[in-house]
Every structure is written in C-alpha cells, then in structure tokens.
C-alpha cells in the first residue's frame with residue numbers, strides 16, 4: 001500500500017513536471033520573437049562595379065564601342081606578337097584555326113570560306129569578339145587600342161580598308177562589310193520577325 005501511494009505520488013509529480021514543460025513550451029512559442037536580422041550577404045551593385053562587365057556592343061551602329069584607336073601598322077605588331085602562333089602569318093591560317101582572310105562572295109558556292117571579311121555583316125562584331133575571346137589562351141588581356149589595331153589589320157588583310165585607316169568608335173561602324181545584306185531574317189515564331197510571303201530575298205544569290 002505504501003509503495004502504491006508512492007507510485008501515485010510520483011506519477012502526479014511527473015505529470016505536474018511535464019505539464020509545466022508543455023506550458024513553458026506554449027509560452028515560449030507565443031513569446032515575441034527577436035526581429036529577423038537583415039540579410040547578411042551581398043550589397044547593392046554600383047555602376048562602377050557593373051562597368052567592366054557591361055561590354056556588349058550594338059554591332060550595327062557600334063554603340064558601346066569604347067574610346068581608343070589603332071592603325072593597321074600597329075595591328076600588324078599586335079597580331080605578330082599575340083595571334084600569329086595560332087592563326088599563322090598574315091592571318092592566312094595556322095595550327096589552331098584556318099584562314100581569317102578572303103572568302104568574300106564564297107557563300108553562294110559550295111566552297112564557303114568563313115572569315116570575318118566574308119561573313120560578318122558589321123565590322124564592330126570583330127571588336128566585340130576579339131575583346132571577349134582572343135587571344136584564346138589569354139582572353140580579355142588586350143587593351144582597347146590593341147583590339148582596334150588588330151581589327152584594322154584583319155580587315156585590311158581582307159581588302160576592306162586602306163592601309164592608312166585609323167580604327168576607332170567612329171570609323172569602325174562605317175566600314176561596308178560585303179556580307180551586310182547576305183543574311184535572311186530569322187522567321188521562327190519566337191523571335192517575332194514577320195515572315196516574308198512574297199518577293200522574298202532569294203536564299204542563294
């Protein structure tokens with residue numbers, strides 16, 4: 001009997017204890033929580049931080065071309081120091097890439113030769129590409145002057161500018177590229193161009 005009383009007493013004590021715990025829990029759940037700390041990583045990006053990444057060029061009119069300039073002669077020096085190892089002498093083809101010269105008007109034949117001269121509809125594409133991607137083993141190491149100069153050299157080798165041409169943001173978009181009108185409009189529905197239904201440009205010239 002004694003021991004039974006003890007058990008009852010213990011059970012009651014346990015119940016009280018556990019009730020107290022539940023009450024505590026309930027209370028702690030309804031207590032005002034401390035304010036969430038503000039997000040503790042990142043910071044608003046400034047225009048100055050964006051500038052080095054914001055290098056795209058609107059190629060038809062050259063919007064976004066940076067200040068700077070370069071001549072054909074300077075470009076030949078840049079080319080020989082930084083490009084010839086892969087592209088070969090006078091950009092006529094080397095161990096890493098075929099010719100970057102010629103092929104103009106080859107697109108209507110079966111022997112198409114794709115070069116900046118034969119393919120690019122706008123000269124500023126050349127600046128954009130070289131600045132981003134070349135030299136392939138050290139991309140984005142050229143100064144704007146070097147990119148202007150080496151672009152001048154490549155377009156000069158393609159017969160598209162004279163040897164005294166000074167390449168800069170104003171002159172580059174004025175170069176008449178031979179394949180300027182060689183592209184047909186992309187008429188897939190997602191690009192929302194209007195599909196040509198009559199008097200369309202022939203795909204083969």
Ligand code: HEC
Pocket residue numbers: 078079082083084085086087096097100114115116126129130134135136137142150
């Ligand atoms: C380490 C080798 C290497 C070096 C150095 C290099 N290139 Fe290239 N270049 C390539 C390769 C490979 C391609 C083809 C890339 C591709 O098709 O994706 C290429 C492609 C190009 C193209 C595109 C040609 C086209 O028909 O559209 C141009 C322009 C170009 N390089 C210019 C340059 C210039 C200018 C330099 C020097 C400043 C240079 N490259 C240095 C390997 C190199």
